Amino acid sequence: MEKFIDYILQFGNLNKQQIDLIRSKGAEIEICKDEYYWEAGKTVKQIGFLTDGVIRVFYYNNKGEEITRYFIDENHLILSGNTVDEVYTPSEYLSAITDCTLVVFTKKDWKEILDTIIGWDAIVQKIVTKHHSEKITRRSELISQDGTERYLDFIQKFPTLVNRVPLSYIASYLGITQSSLSRIRKNIR
Amino acid sequence: MEKFIDYILQFGNLNKQQIDLIRSKGAEIEICKDEYYWEAGKTVKQIGFLTDGVIRVFYYNNKGEEITRYFIDENHLILSGNTVDEVYTPSEYLSAITDCTLVVFTKKDWKEILDTIIGWDAIVQKIVTKHHSEKITRRSELISQDGTERYLDFIQKFPTLVNRVPLSYIASYLGITQSSLSRIRKNIR
DNA sequence: ATCGCTTTTTGCCAAATGGCAAATGTTTTC
DNA sequence: GAAAACATTTGCCATTTGGCAAAAAGCGAT
Numbered sequence: 001m002e003k004f005i006d007y008i009l010q011f012g013n014l015n016k017q018q019i020d021l022i023r024s025k026g027a028e029i030e031i032c033k034d035e036y037y038w039e040a041g042k043t044v045k046q047i048g049f050l051t052d053g054v055i056r057v058f059y060y061n062n063k064g065e066e067i068t069r070y071f072i073d074e075n076h077l078i079l080s081g082n083t084v085d086e087v088y089t090p091s092e093y094l095s096a097i098t099d100c101t102l103v104v105f106t107k108k109d110w111k112e113i114l115d116t117i118i119g120w121d122a123i124v125q126k127i128v129t130k131h132h133s134e135k136i137t138r139r140s141e142l143i144s145q146d147g148t149e150r151y152l153d154f155i156q157k158f159p160t161l162v163n164r165v166p167l168s169y170i171a172s173y174l175g176i177t178q179s180s181l182s183r184i185r186k187n188i189r
Numbered sequence: 190m191e192k193f194i195d196y197i198l199q200f201g202n203l204n205k206q207q208i209d210l211i212r213s214k215g216a217e218i219e220i221c222k223d224e225y226y227w228e229a230g231k232t233v234k235q236i237g238f239l240t241d242g243v244i245r246v247f248y249y250n251n252k253g254e255e256i257t258r259y260f261i262d263e264n265h266l267i268l269s270g271n272t273v274d275e276v277y278t279p280s281e282y283l284s285a286i287t288d289c290t291l292v293v294f295t296k297k298d299w300k301e302i303l304d305t306i307i308g309w310d311a312i313v314q315k316i317v318t319k320h321h322s323e324k325i326t327r328r329s330e331l332i333s334q335d336g337t338e339r340y341l342d343f344i345q346k347f348p349t350l351v352n353r354v355p356l357s358y359i360a361s362y363l364g365i366t367q368s369s370l371s372r373i374r375k376n377i378r
Numbered sequence: 379a380t381c382g383c384t385t386t387t388t389g390c391c392a393a394a395t396g397g398c399a400a401a402t403g404t405t406t407t408c
Numbered sequence: 409g410a411a412a413a414c415a416t417t418t419g420c421c422a423t424t425t426g427g428c429a430a431a432a433a434g435c436g437a438t
Binding site: 061065067069070082125126129133135136140141144172174175 | 364
Binding site for chain 4: 379380381382383384385386387388389390391392393394395396397398399400401402403404405406407408
């Protein structure tokens with residue numbers, strides 16, 4: 001919970017009352033390795049913030065292959081759709097790579113926070129925009145690189161993930177096969 | 190100008206007064222082929238909406254190569270940063286591929302619209318989020334495809350761009366070399 | 379129609395990556 | 409600690425892509 005508060009405070013100021021409100025609404029939950037947090041086609045009912053663990057976001061392409069779109073690690077918001085009111089049904093899966101701890105808010109409580117704390121919306125928007133931009137930048141960069149560059153980039157940008165995420169997922173994220181990535185790693189050593 | 194109004198109305202309702210306000214603030218400008226609309230490192234002073242033409246967004250990677258991140262075509266908002274107040278200095282270039290027509294707003298006027306029209310912020314946010322998501326999805330998909338699939342995907346998703354954008358830019362966008370793309374096209378025929 | 383300039387295609391060969399299956403290594407379970 | 413389950417590496421070869429340079433095609437100005 002405190003991780004979430006600290007995180008939010010990086011993006012805007014909140015007074016004690018406001019912090020208490022947030023604290024009173026958030027609930028901690030745990031997800032075991034390999035459990036889904038979201039499933040494609042199933043309506044999302046909560047807003048989450050990952051405080052511990054790693055989650056993998058993936059979808060199935062038209063050949064039925066599982067493609068990892070990105071990883072979510074500690075201190076990241078997991079939002080559903082643009083607005084709280086909107087019913088949101090993802091087209092991708094979120095699955096825990098390790099055991100995870102999250103702070104979650106029901107949509108109702110989130111809405112209450114939104115209605116009570118002036119500026120909350122702006123804070124969340126800031127976070128969302130930041131994450132979006134980062135993802136676009138990162139994905140775009142990958143495309144112009146060869147396998148080795150992609151991997152070096154990955155270990156540099158996500159040093160804490162390299163040893164916690166199975167090679168096959170990293171390979172999928174980088175757009176190369178697992179065996180190629182294995183060879184690339186050999187060459188780097 | 191009317192294209193902009195029509196576009197905005199897809200995302201939210203506005204009354205006649207509000208539309209008139211917008212109309213009174215927007216100015217039409219033209220940009221010739223190969224001119225820059227944004228340059229990396231130069232502060233952006235206006236909000237733009239592309240009504241005609243195609244713009245290329247690119248940056249230089251660490252080898253000094255020009256990498257096309259994406260294309261902007263008709264009916265797309267070109268925003269600077271998260272908020273109007275923020276001074277925004279892009280790290281990429283926007284350059285006209287064809288002659289372009291834009292509707293532009295000074296930051297001051299945009300702010301006035303923002304302060305006058307309740308819900309304007311939400312409309313813009315919706316648009317931005319939509320574009321972001323589309324870009325992330327598109328870029329992610331490319332990564333798991335080979336050259337041929339990338340190109341087929343491109344012509345299917347941007348049929349109007351294929352014949353207006355030089356091959357070298359498309360190749361760069363798709364993360365393959367121009368000669369490879371040329372061969373791919375030959376094989377497809 | 380011709381010249382000059384830019385864009386696209388092509389040939390040649392090298393390098394990178396994919397596909398598949400077996401071997402090896404690691405972790406979990408009983 | 410052995411067996412089973414899972415993850416990673418490796419060998420082998422086919423395919424794809426890259427790099428470079430020359431040729432061909434396209435285009436605009438005169």
